[in-house]
Amino acid sequence: MDMLLQAVWGGIVFGSVYGLMAVGLTLIWGALNFLNMAHGALYVAGGYLAWTLMDMGLPMLPAFALAVAGTAVVGIAMYLATVRPVLGKEGWLNATMISTIAAGIVIENAALLIWGPRNKVMPELIEGDVVVANVVITYHSVAVVALSVLLLMGLQMFLKKSRHGLAVRAVSQQMDAARLMAIPVKRVFLIVMGVSAALAGVAGVLLTPVLVLNPGAGFLPLLKALIVVILGGLGSVKGTIWAALAVGFLESFVQVYLGASWSLPILFLMIVLVLSARPQGFFGQPVAQRL
Amino acid sequence: MSSHTTEAPRPPAELRSLSLPWAKANLPLTALGVLALLVAPVFVSGMGNSGFYLNLCVLFFIYAVVAQSWNLVLGVAGIFSLAQVAFFAIGGYATALFSAKSDIAPDAIAAWSPWLTIWFAPVAAALFAVVLGLPMLRLRGIYVVLLTLGFQEAVRNFLATGPTVFGRGQGLAPPRLEVAELLGLDRPDVAYYYAALAVFLVSTFAIWKIIYSPTGMALTAMRDAPEYAESRGIDMLRLRLGLFAYSAFFTGLAGGFMSHYLGAISPTTLSFPFLVLLMTMIVVGGWGTFWGPIVGTAMIIVLDEWLRDTLEGGWRLIVFGVLLAVIVIAAPNGLGPWLGERWRRFTQVFREAG
Numbered sequence A: 001m002d003m004l005l006q007a008v009w010g011g012i013v014f015g016s017v018y019g020l021m022a023v024g025l026t027l028i029w030g031a032l033n034f035l036n037m038a039h040g041a042l043y044v045a046g047g048y049l050a051w052t053l054m055d056m057g058l059p060m061l062p063a064f065a066l067a068v069a070g071t072a073v074v075g076i077a078m079y080l081a082t083v084r085p086v087l088g089k090e091g092w093l094n095a096t097m098i099s100t101i102a103a104g105i106v107i108e109n110a111a112l113l114i115w116g117p118r119n120k121v122m123p124e125l126i127e128g129d130v131v132v133a134n135v136v137i138t139y140h141s142v143a144v145v146a147l148s149v150l151l152l153m154g155l156q157m158f159l160k161k162s163r164h165g166l167a168v169r170a171v172s173q174q175m176d177a178a179r180l181m182a183i184p185v186k187r188v189f190l191i192v193m194g195v196s197a198a199l200a201g202v203a204g205v206l207l208t209p210v211l212v213l214n215p216g217a218g219f220l221p222l223l224k225a226l227i228v229v230i231l232g233g234l235g236s237v238k239g240t241i242w243a244a245l246a247v248g249f250l251e252s253f254v255q256v257y258l259g260a261s262w263s264l265p266i267l268f269l270m271i272v273l274v275l276s277a278r279p280q281g282f283f284g285q286p287v288a289q290r291l
Numbered sequence B: 001m002s003s004h005t006t007e008a009p010r011p012p013a014e015l016r017s018l019s020l021p022w023a024k025a026n027l028p029l030t031a032l033g034v035l036a037l038l039v040a041p042v043f044v045s046g047m048g049n050s051g052f053y054l055n056l057c058v059l060f061f062i063y064a065v066v067a068q069s070w071n072l073v074l075g076v077a078g079i080f081s082l083a084q085v086a087f088f089a090i091g092g093y094a095t096a097l098f099s100a101k102s103d104i105a106p107d108a109i110a111a112w113s114p115w116l117t118i119w120f121a122p123v124a125a126a127l128f129a130v131v132l133g134l135p136m137l138r139l140r141g142i143y144v145v146l147l148t149l150g151f152q153e154a155v156r157n158f159l160a161t162g163p164t165v166f167g168r169g170q171g172l173a174p175p176r177l178e179v180a181e182l183l184g185l186d187r188p189d190v191a192y193y194y195a196a197l198a199v200f201l202v203s204t205f206a207i208w209k210i211i212y213s214p215t216g217m218a219l220t221a222m223r224d225a226p227e228y229a230e231s232r233g234i235d236m237l238r239l240r241l242g243l244f245a246y247s248a249f250f251t252g253l254a255g256g257f258m259s260h261y262l263g264a265i266s267p268t269t270l271s272f273p274f275l276v277l278l279m280t281m282i283v284v285g286g287w288g289t290f291w292g293p294i295v296g297t298a299m300i301i302v303l304d305e306w307l308r309d310t311l312e313g314g315w316r317l318i319v320f321g322v323l324l325a326v327i328v329i330a331a332p333n334g335l336g337p338w339l340g341e342r343w344r345r346f347t348q349v350f351r352e353a354g
Helices: A002-032 A039-055 A060-083 A092-115 A139-161 A163-173 A175-180 A185-207 A219-231 A237-257 A260-277 B013-019 B027-044 B050-076 B084-099 B120-136 B141-161 B179-183 B188-211 B214-224 B226-231 B236-262 B272-285 B291-310 B313-330 B335-353
Strands: A129-132 A135-138
Touching: A002 A039, A002 A135, A002 A139, A002 A163, A002 A185, A002 A219, A002 A237, A039 A060, A039 A092, A039 A185, A039 A219, A060 A092, A060 A185, A060 B313, A092 B272, A092 B313, A135 A139, A139 A163, A139 A185, A139 A237, A163 A175, A163 A185, A175 A185, A219 A237, A219 A260, A219 B141, A237 A260, A260 B120, A260 B141, B027 B050, B027 B188, B050 B084, B050 B188, B050 B214, B050 B236, B050 B272, B050 B291, B084 B120, B084 B141, B084 B236, B084 B272, B120 B141, B120 B236, B179 B188, B188 B214, B188 B236, B214 B226, B214 B236, B226 B236, B272 B291, B272 B313, B272 B335, B291 B313, B291 B335
Parallel strands: none
Antiparallel strands: A129 A135
């Protein structure tokens, strides 16, 4: 019973953070139609920016907010430098994949030069924990879940209710028609890139206290986010959130009952099986209504 | 039947290379090149730091094999697979597993002769390629990226934390191949040069053969117009699976050779920076072409060596990352075709004037 509760709570925590990571990827895929292989590097950048700002003596919350904004700036700069020039050209799908891999390697090695290879310790949002039915629940993990849910709900609201969100959805459904309706497509791209990078930054700030913060720490979150995105059906925000929970629960249960070293092989096996049976993912929808 | 249907018209000269992709190589030039590679050590071994240059040559030969076979999948067939480094490592482990057992390292399975076990490397890599390819090669684009990246990480994770036969994080230490004794040479570095050259020449010939063959034509057709290729009767999955295994075979051989050359193989072989380095070799040289990966490997190895001398550690990969991005943006076909195009435009001015 204790183990079950432990696994359930772990699933909720993992699921909400994977949701944050993966929604950023899915937004970009839906609107701009490229795979951002530098998403993990942006996650790392968010973590390091927060660490540095606090190291300089800023209080925690402003430091985190600034770090998230900074990650958005890094993401937009990366987009302008490496993605914008090839977008829409012949063979752009492969080209954007390679150029974002290159951008990711540059960001990660810049972090290596600036901050060194050693792990940095990020403080938790709220110290302390509470024990419920023999399961240790840290206040930090509660805050992580609450923040993730709030942010994802906010994102849904932004996409569904606001004018900018409407523009993003229009662009992701039919770019040419959106352009004809006088939607500034280039600016929408920048908004999407900024929001996506900011979400990666939030994930970096929230997750690095639990995991580790070093220059290569973004690889696993990127891989997990990719799994979630594909499982949820590419470009579908709602599907991505459900898939994030599913992957989070699976991973948490495997860790509690089988041990941590099994989580990746089993996840990999599952994604192979799912893709063999349903290549469009669990929640894959017709192309026209992805966001 | 009228007579003119039986006699096929000869294609015009400028289309002949396209209509006959399996045309012959330039034999005298090839022979000259091979001869130059064969006699090179005679001159190099007299130099002061000949060991350094011979080592660079061995690295070039082996990495060129990996880059070429990856280019076969990535460039010629257009499958965005990131699993090549995993096949390289699988090759290395396959031979180390059966040759590395010793009193100080009892982890491995056996201590057979490396001359026997090195053949396990290509076979194991090809087998893994088939197992991975069966679910993966039916899919396209982003799914292929995910599955191959996941495969690489799963293999790395398994080798680093799995059963102790793999030596966990330390890896294994396979014995060196006794090439010098076999060839009757007194310098092992020269002997290794010739062994690596043999691996390089055989693999390069095999890859050249595939690119300039009807099969290569079918692969390119599959990349550029999949629906049309399939409607013309190309069995997509079978062809891709065969190519994937073929490419993994030579990569595995290179990995096996490398593990014996270095006398070590560990999970760090599966690092992402190594993958980026190989990708840079292919992209810089020009992917999808025969010469691209070979030229790219030579350029990157020289550049890498120069950077090692002039810059501190972290800058190396930043330079490669920037180079990779700049090439993809400015010269997507690679540096070789890009320079060729500049040269053609440059000379066209004179041709038009004259």
